[in-house]
Amino acid sequence: MKTLHYIGFIVFCGLAFLSCKQKEQVPLPTKGELDLTNVIYIGDGQMGGYMNDGLNKVSQGNSLAYILATQMELIGANPTNFPFLNTASIGISTNGLAPMHLGYKTDCKGISSLSPLRDALIGDQSCLSQNIYQAAHPFDVFGIPGLKSNQFTNANLSATNGFFHRMSSSTTASMMNELMSRNASFFQLYIGLEDVLDYAKSGGTHENLPSELEFQQNYEQLLFNLTLNGAKGVIATIPDVSQMPYFTTIPWNGLSLDDVNAATLNSIYNPLGYYFQTGANPFMIVDSTANMFAVRQIQSNELLLLSLPLDSVKCNQMGVLFPIRDEFVLDIEELNLLRSKISLYNTIIRNLAQQYHLALVNTDQFITNLSDGFVYNGVNMSAKFVSGGAYSLDGIYLNPRGNALFANEFIKAINLTYHSTIPQVNALKYDGIRFP
Amino acid sequence: MNALTQILYVAFLLSCPLSIFGQGFQVNFQGQKQQGMGCAGTALYTDASTLFYNPGAAAFANKSEINLATTPIFAHVHYTDSATQLSYNTENPVGTPFSAYGLYRFKKRLEPLSVGLAVYTPFGSTVQWEPNWIGRFALTRLSLKAIFIQPTFSYRISERLGIGGGFVLSSGSVNLQKDIPVQDSLGNYGHAELAGKAIGFGYNLGVLFHFDSRFSVGLTYRSKVSMAVSDGQASFTVPNSLAPNFPNGSFSAALPLPSVLTLGFSYDVSEKWKLVLDINHVNWKTYDTLAFDYAQNTSSLSDTKSARNYKSIFAFRGGASYTPNKHLVFRAGGGFGFTPVQAGFVTPETPDANRCYGTIGFSYCCNTHFSVDASFYATKLTRTDRNLETQLNGTFRTVALAPGISLNYKW
Numbered sequence: 001m002k003t004l005h006y007i008g009f010i011v012f013c014g015l016a017f018l019s020c021k022q023k024e025q026v027p028l029p030t031k032g033e034l035d036l037t038n039v040i041y042i043g044d045g046q047m048g049g050y051m052n053d054g055l056n057k058v059s060q061g062n063s064l065a066y067i068l069a070t071q072m073e074l075i076g077a078n079p080t081n082f083p084f085l086n087t088a089s090i091g092i093s094t095n096g097l098a099p100m101h102l103g104y105k106t107d108c109k110g111i112s113s114l115s116p117l118r119d120a121l122i123g124d125q126s127c128l129s130q131n132i133y134q135a136a137h138p139f140d141v142f143g144i145p146g147l148k149s150n151q152f153t154n155a156n157l158s159a160t161n162g163f164f165h166r167m168s169s170s171t172t173a174s175m176m177n178e179l180m181s182r183n184a185s186f187f188q189l190y191i192g193l194e195d196v197l198d199y200a201k202s203g204g205t206h207e208n209l210p211s212e213l214e215f216q217q218n219y220e221q222l223l224f225n226l227t228l229n230g231a232k233g234v235i236a237t238i239p240d241v242s243q244m245p246y247f248t249t250i251p252w253n254g255l256s257l258d259d260v261n262a263a264t265l266n267s268i269y270n271p272l273g274y275y276f277q278t279g280a281n282p283f284m285i286v287d288s289t290a291n292m293f294a295v296r297q298i299q300s301n302e303l304l305l306l307s308l309p310l311d312s313v314k315c316n317q318m319g320v321l322f323p324i325r326d327e328f329v330l331d332i333e334e335l336n337l338l339r340s341k342i343s344l345y346n347t348i349i350r351n352l353a354q355q356y357h358l359a360l361v362n363t364d365q366f367i368t369n370l371s372d373g374f375v376y377n378g379v380n381m382s383a384k385f386v387s388g389g390a391y392s393l394d395g396i397y398l399n400p401r402g403n404a405l406f407a408n409e410f411i412k413a414i415n416l417t418y419h420s421t422i423p424q425v426n427a428l429k430y431d432g433i434r435f436p
Numbered sequence: 437m438n439a440l441t442q443i444l445y446v447a448f449l450l451s452c453p454l455s456i457f458g459q460g461f462q463v464n465f466q467g468q469k470q471q472g473m474g475c476a477g478t479a480l481y482t483d484a485s486t487l488f489y490n491p492g493a494a495a496f497a498n499k500s501e502i503n504l505a506t507t508p509i510f511a512h513v514h515y516t517d518s519a520t521q522l523s524y525n526t527e528n529p530v531g532t533p534f535s536a537y538g539l540y541r542f543k544k545r546l547e548p549l550s551v552g553l554a555v556y557t558p559f560g561s562t563v564q565w566e567p568n569w570i571g572r573f574a575l576t577r578l579s580l581k582a583i584f585i586q587p588t589f590s591y592r593i594s595e596r597l598g599i600g601g602g603f604v605l606s607s608g609s610v611n612l613q614k615d616i617p618v619q620d621s622l623g624n625y626g627h628a629e630l631a632g633k634a635i636g637f638g639y640n641l642g643v644l645f646h647f648d649s650r651f652s653v654g655l656t657y658r659s660k661v662s663m664a665v666s667d668g669q670a671s672f673t674v675p676n677s678l679a680p681n682f683p684n685g686s687f688s689a690a691l692p693l694p695s696v697l698t699l700g701f702s703y704d705v706s707e708k709w710k711l712v713l714d715i716n717h718v719n720w721k722t723y724d725t726l727a728f729d730y731a732q733n734t735s736s737l738s739d740t741k742s743a744r745n746y747k748s749i750f751a752f753r754g755g756a757s758y759t760p761n762k763h764l765v766f767r768a769g770g771g772f773g774f775t776p777v778q779a780g781f782v783t784p785e786t787p788d789a790n791r792c793y794g795t796i797g798f799s800y801c802c803n804t805h806f807s808v809d810a811s812f813y814a815t816k817l818t819r820t821d822r823n824l825e826t827q828l829n830g831t832f833r834t835v836a837l838a839p840g841i842s843l844n845y846k847w
Contacts, residue, residue, distance in 0.1 A: 029521070375826060377517075377570055377574070377828055378614075378617075380617075423520050424520050428617070431619060433619070434621050434622075434623060435620060435621070436620075
């Protein structure tokens with residue numbers, strides 16, 4: 001009988017162990033020194049959800065602002081009011097085109113391969129003409145595709161930017177008016193990318209990079225106004241856009257020649273001092289300073305843009321007998337100018353962050369890290385077009401997963417400066433590129 | 437407070453950080469009596485399971501014996517990602533290691549000789565993570581199964597000294613699954629499954645020396661067994677447009693089970709009390725790299741070599757038994773083992789850590805032929821790490837419990 005008691009006791013202890021479940025042991029998200037009364041999000045298309053060269057409701061729901069807002073709500077921020085497009089709308093690009101997806105495209109040689117395709121022939125113009133502002137429910141997110149740092153005080157912005165027009169309180173209100181009326185207690189700002197993109201995407205033909213003085217004054221005026229009420233915020237540096245797939249996908253030496261073609265080109269170009277061999281060769285580009293024919297071989301440290309018409313390259317001798325026009329090339333002088341300007345702007349942004357005691361996101365470092373490639377929870381992330389997993393199909397704006405990784409940089413910066421414990425997001429819960 | 441209560445008390449104290457798999461992915465459940473005493477018993481003849489613990493000690497069997505045992509493993513791992521503060525759990529099926537031993541003791545002129553056959557499962561765990569967990573691209577499921585078959589000879593050189601050895605043939609299977617970070621048009625992720633059968637060979641040697649009627653020393657060496665998968669099948673589920681990048685086909689890989697050198701002691705304190713201590717040196721250093729060699733490589737599918745960099749470790753196991761009468765034996769014990777997994781190399785398949793564990797057990801002899809043993813093992817371990825290869829950064833909390841039972845028949 002005693003034996004049975006012993007056995008019973010042991011069995012009981014065993015069952016007691018088996019029944020115990022492990023408890024959650026995670027720290028609670030806390031807001032630290034943040035005032036969450038009124039959190040707003042300011043920026044260009046990257047903040048607002050522009051991706052795959054377009055904006056629609058799905059992309060807005062995967063925007064930098066949306067992902068940040070989701071996490072801010074975990075520490076007690078109020079629900080965020082987004083200027084969502086209509087669910088049914090396919091959306092629109094800054095050029096009036098439809099956003100893109102990955103599909104099969106047949107080239108001039110009849111070869112079908114994966115390529116970004118427009119979702120429709122044209123974008124949904126109607127979604128920009130309709131104004132959705134409601135005084136009772138002002139928006140918290142001002143992610144205006146195309147917005148530059150010198151446009152905040154522009155009272156005519158509504159007339160020139162449909163994305164602003166659709167959410168502005170009046171046709172004469174400037175961005176600054178809208179932002180000041182929100183009386184934000186905390187702002188998250190990412191501006192400046194569009195200041196340099198125009199120059200970069202035009203192959204240096206749009207010579208409109210702002211002067212340092214102009215950039216400094218515009219940025220400082222914005223911060224001065226935003227912090228007048230004592231608000232805190234986070235700001236972000238500008239990446240070296242030449243590290244983005246739009247500028248790195250087409251190889252400088254993508255001209256593949258057989259013996260016969262190499263010999264033909266040598267007979268044409270040898271007198272100018274350019275030589276070709278069987279296999280990979282540099283493309284020919286326009287350069288007015290090169291020689292009397294204004295043509296030379298591209299150098300390995302110069303970039304071809306994704307806007308390059310590939311069918312012309314493949315079938316119509318572009319880059320061979322017809323040199324590639326300046327608008328598709330960032331030559332080394334243009335790149336040096338672009339990079340030095342970005343570096344100067346970033347010095348200004350870093351100084352302002354210190355001066356105004358704001359958190360700072362090193363976007364330039366983040367984009368360089370992507371360019372170098374890194375592993376995130378078992379997944380290789382890189383700046384490779386399509387396969388890299390972080391950029392959308394336009395090669396410039398991040399896709400949902402890229403936005404999530406970028407949002408984590410914001411969260412780290414905010415936590416560091418304001419002693420909050422906002423959890424980062426699991427970026428792998430957000431889409432990369434969908435394949436057919 | 438009688439002796440039993442004291443033993444139980446000690447057992448629960450030992451179960452400090454109480455919780456399963458042996459160190460690494462080994463399963464150390466090969467005998468109920470030893471399990472009851474902290475998995476120690478190298479310097480002891482217990483029953484036919486001694487064929488595993490020390491083939492030399494098996495020479496001291498008084499009778500022929502058959503021993504059948506199973507130890508269901510209830511293991512649960514809870515992972516907290518440090519960046520997102522999100523938690524995920526394993527949904528492991530119950531592990532079912534078993535063992536079967538037959539020991540035949542010769543009579544008359546061949547009397548010092550015993551022969552035996554041991555069948556046991558030193559691998560045998562399945563780790564299954566919950567769907568969509570944050571480490572899904574590192575691992576979603578790993579199932580290792582192996583049966584070791586060990587024919588053994590034991591010879592009693594004198595009343596004090598016994599030696600023995602066995603040849604080990606192992607046959608097993610491995611199934612490793614993970615998600616692939618490519619999405620189809622609906623957003624579903626790809627999936628990879630690597631499955632294959634493995635065989636391996638090894639040996640198990642042992643010697644037991646009785647210093648006197650109370651004190652014994654045992655020394656054993658179980659060799660490394662390399663489980664080699666030569667013709668595994670890799671299957672990939674990916675979007676149609678990427679199928680050429682992920683060709684289904686064969687692969688090869690190998691997983692080593694390390695050699696173990698054990699020095700064991702046993703000491704009879706009195707008629708009723710016995711103490712045992714085992715010191716293991718496990719040569720985990722052999723698990724340097726986990727490599728998968730695919731028959732067909734593409735730009736997306738290259739052979740992988742994942743550094744594991746395990747280090748060799750010591751483990752200490754000890755326990756006591758108390759025999760109040762001829763029908764009953766109570767046991768308790770515990771152990772401590774250093775982890776072979778170094779910082780930067782903790783993976784979701786073996787979230788290992790330094791561990792303490794505690795065990796208790798008892799035996800009941802119904803009659804001279806038949807007896808029953810039971811044991812209970814518990815451990816709990818915590819490991820925080822950032823894996824250098826996958827960058828998974830978080831804390832694994834493992835709890836493992838294993839109640840076991842065996843039936844013995846001797847004649």
